[in-house]
Amino acid sequence: MQIDPVVASAKPAPPRPPAVELPRANRVIQLPDFTLDGDLTAEQSDFFETYGFIRFKRFVARERAAALYQAVLEIDRKLVADGREKVNGVPLIFGTRADGTRYVQRIPFASLQSDVFHSFLQDPRFSGITRTAGPGYRIAEDERDGLVINRFRNEAGAKYKRLGWHTDSLRDLFYFEKPRRYLNVGFYLTDSPAEVGGLRVLPCTHNQPISSMLTRKMHFLDDAPDPDELAITAEAGDLTIHDGRIWHRTALSTLTGDASERCVSYLPLMDGPLKRKTESSKMPFYFRLKGLVGY
Numbered sequence: 556m557q558i559d560p561v562v563a564s565a566k567p568a569p570p571r572p573p574a575v576e577l578p579r580a581n582r583v584i585q586l587p588d589f590t591l592d593g594d595l596t597a598e599q600s601d602f603f604e605t606y607g608f609i610r611f612k613r614f615v616a617r618e619r620a621a622a623l624y625q626a627v628l629e630i631d632r633k634l635v636a637d638g639r640e641k642v643n644g645v646p647l648i649f650g651t652r653a654d655g656t657r658y659v660q661r662i663p664f665a666s667l668q669s670d671v672f673h674s675f676l677q678d679p680r681f682s683g684i685t686r687t688a689g690p691g692y693r694i695a696e697d698e699r700d701g702l703v704i705n706r707f708r709n710e711a712g713a714k715y716k717r718l719g720w721h722t723d724s725l726r727d728l729f730y731f732e733k734p735r736r737y738l739n740v741g742f743y744l745t746d747s748p749a750e751v752g753g754l755r756v757l758p759c760t761h762n763q764p765i766s767s768m769l770t771r772k773m774h775f776l777d778d779a780p781d782p783d784e785l786a787i788t789a790e791a792g793d794l795t796i797h798d799g800r801i802w803h804r805t806a807l808s809t810l811t812g813d814a815s816e817r818c819v820s821y822l823p824l825m826d827g828p829l830k831r832k833t834e835s836s837k838m839p840f841y842f843r844l845k846g847l848v849g850y
């Protein structure tokens with residue numbers, strides 16, 4: 556039978572499959588659109604304690620996130636202009652543009668370098684999150700790596716494109732401390748749809764024994780998608796919290812160049828002994844491990 560071309564083209568177009576398919580866990584675990592007004596509600600705390608992560612929509616308006624992103628670019632320009640290689644002993648990770656100029660892909664201690672970020676941390680809702688973390692927790696602005704800004708990009712000169720599976724608590728061992736609960740508060744400066752790769756977590760693994768925290772996967776070397784992983788997508792202005800003991804990775808963007816940039820800051824909330832970093836602090840051993848796997 557001959558198909559009349561006019562009739563054929565009048566048919567509704569079949570629904571377009573999403574550019575990037577989300578992992579199957581995303582079809583089972585719906586990420587609720589929580590918002591954070593003061594302290595976490597009982598429902599929000601339950602979600603966080605159950606899964607080991609939580610996402611809050613519109614922690615700040617897109618415009619504020621865009622202004623904070625401009626502050627990132629300012630910190631970047633200053634670090635490059637000053638020829639800095641480290642901040643408080645923590646190495647910077649650089650990418651190289653096609654014209655040979657450098658940009659910083661991992662900026663530690665950002666709030667010590669920028670009033671804009673320091674004031675951002677004075678938002679009373681951060682104290683609410685700190686209270687949720689537990690008594691004695693504090694915002695670690697000058698400990699470990701302080702407020703870290705990551706700029707993942709997928710392009711030829713980029714050094715920081717993705718991250719293999721890891722737990723953040725492994726760091727504790729390199730500081731000769733028993734891994735304990737510490738929370739990583741993520742703030743999204745740019746949009747993070749599935750296309751730009753982004754955070755993949757293994758829900759509930761924050762409740763694992765230390766043995767599986769160490770050995771479930773090869774830290775940073777294993778980059779393979781896990782059948783049980785969940786993708787955390789977000790928009791500029793959203794905020795996430797994940798437990799440092801949860802297994803997670805950063806997936807490579809399917810886009811390239813500027814469209815692939817995913818800029819997320821991480822703020823550690825810690826308790827325990829206070830070990831302030833200064834310009835005379837030594838490079839943490841942890842970075843040798845990262846260096847070995849090419850970051």
Ligand SMILES: O=C(O)CCC(=O)C(=O)O
Pocket residue numbers: 705718723741753754803804805819821
């Ligand atoms: O890409 C992310 O959101 C997570 C980055 C991360 O896991 C890390 O810097 O330790």
Ligand SMILES: [Fe+2]
Pocket residue numbers: 721722723803
């Ligand atoms: Fe991490």
